[in-house]
Amino acid sequence: MxxxxxxxxxxxxxxxxxxxxxxxxxxxxxxxxxxxxxxxxxxxxxxxxxxxxxxxxxxxxxxxIGCAFQDDILVPWLTALDNLLLVMTGPLAQARAGAGGWLDRFGLDPDMRPPQMSGGMRRRLSLARAFAVExxxxxxxxxxxxxxxxxxxxxxxxxxxxxxxxxxxxxxxxxxxxxxxxxxxxxxxxxxxxxxxx
Ligand SMILES: Nc1ncnc2c1ncn2[C@@H]1O[C@H](COP(=O)(O)OP(=O)(O)OP(=O)(O)O)[C@@H](O)[C@H]1O
Missing domain, CATH: 3.40.50.300 (P-loop containing nucleotide triphosphate hydrolases)
Structure with missing residues (x-):
C-alpha cells in the first residue's frame, strides 16, 4: 500500500x-x-x-490519505468543524455528519477555533481531520x-x-x-x- x-x-x-x-x-x-x-x-x-x-x-x-504532522497546520480563523470540512469531499450534509462524529470521538467542540484550544486539543483536531477523510x-x-x-x-x-x-x-x-x-x-x-x- x-x-x-x-x-x-x-x-x-x-x-x-x-x-x-x-x-x-x-x-x-x-x-x-x-x-x-x-x-x-x-x-x-x-x-x-x-x-x-x-x-x-x-x-x-x-x-x-489522512495526515497529521507535528505542526498541526490548522486554519486559525475557522471553527473546528470548518477545519475538517475544508479537506472533506462529497455531499455537505454527509461531510458535516462525518466531521461531527470525528470531533465528538476526539472530544472537541465543533464551534471552537484553534487559537482558543490547548496544544492537546489542537493535536486532537489534527488527528480528527486525518481520520475524517476516511x-x-x-x-x-x-x-x-x-x-x-x-x-x-x-x-x-x-x-x-x-x-x-x-x-x-x-x-x-x-x-x-x-x-x-x-x-x-x-x-x-x-x-x-x-x-x-x-
Ligand atoms: N527544510 C529543512 N531545511 C534544512 N534542514 C532541515 C529541513 N528539514 C529538516 N532538516 C534537518 O534534517 C534533519 C532531520 O530532521 P527530521 O525532522 O526529519 O528529524 P526527526 O528524526 O523527525 O526529528 P524529531 O524526532 O526531533 O522530530 C534535522 O537535522 C533537521 O534539522
Whole structure:
C-alpha cells in the first residue's frame, strides 16, 4: 500500500536517507522510532509526497490519505468543524455528519477555533481531520505528543481500528510504550543516515 523504494535524500550536502526501502501493507501499522533529528519526519514527508527524494520512488496505492504532522497546520480563523470540512469531499450534509462524529470521538467542540484550544486539543483536531477523510493510508507524526493518557489510549484505539479495517499506517513516535496498544511493526533507527530495508 505504501512502497518507498531505494530512496536517497540529502540536506545541505549531508546525507539523511540512504538507499532506503520501506513497505507498509494493507492491514499493517509501521512505527519509526529513533533519536531526534535522524530524519524520521523527513521520511514521512517523502511518503506523503510533501518532500521529493533526490532519487528513488514512492508509490501509494490509494489517493485517500489522512495526515497529521507535528505542526498541526490548522486554519486559525475557522471553527473546528470548518477545519475538517475544508479537506472533506462529497455531499455537505454527509461531510458535516462525518466531521461531527470525528470531533465528538476526539472530544472537541465543533464551534471552537484553534487559537482558543490547548496544544492537546489542537493535536486532537489534527488527528480528527486525518481520520475524517476516511483514509486508506494514515501518515502520523508523533500522534501521541501533547495528549494525556486517556487521549493517547483513545488515539491508539482509532489507529488500531483503522488497521483492522484494512488500512495502512506509517507513524513516527518517541513513545514506545503506546506501541503495545495496537498491532505494530516497529522499525528502530539507531543513528543516521537512515538506511532501511524493511
Ligand atoms: N527544510 C529543512 N531545511 C534544512 N534542514 C532541515 C529541513 N528539514 C529538516 N532538516 C534537518 O534534517 C534533519 C532531520 O530532521 P527530521 O525532522 O526529519 O528529524 P526527526 O528524526 O523527525 O526529528 P524529531 O524526532 O526531533 O522530530 C534535522 O537535522 C533537521 O534539522
Amino acid at each position: 505504501i512502497a518507498i523504494e531505494n530512496v536517497n535524500f540529502a540536506i545541505g550536502g549531508t546525507s539523511l536517507i540512504q538507499n532506503t526501502t520501506l513497505r507498509v501493507a494493507a492491514r499493517e501499522a509501521v512505527c519509526l522510532c529513533g533519536p531526534s533529528g535522524v530524519g524520521k519526519t523527513t521520511l514521512l514527508e517523502i511518503a506523503a509526497g510533501l518532500t521529493a527524494p533526490d532519487s528513488g520512488t514512492v508509490s501509494l496505492d490509494s489517493a485517500r 483514509p486508506e493510508i494514515l501518515l502520523l507524526d508523533e500522534p501521541f505528543a501533547f495528549l494525556d493518557d486517556q487521549w493517547q489510549a483513545r488515539t491508539a484505539m482509532h489507529v488500531e481500528a483503522h488497521r483492522q479495517g484494512g488500512g495502512a499506517v506509517l507513524l513516527v513516535s518517541h513513545q514506545e510504550r503506546h506501541l503495545d496498544a495496537f498491532q505494530c511493526r516497529t522499525v528502530f533507527i539507531d543513528h543516521g543516515p537512515i538506511k532501511l530495508s524493511a
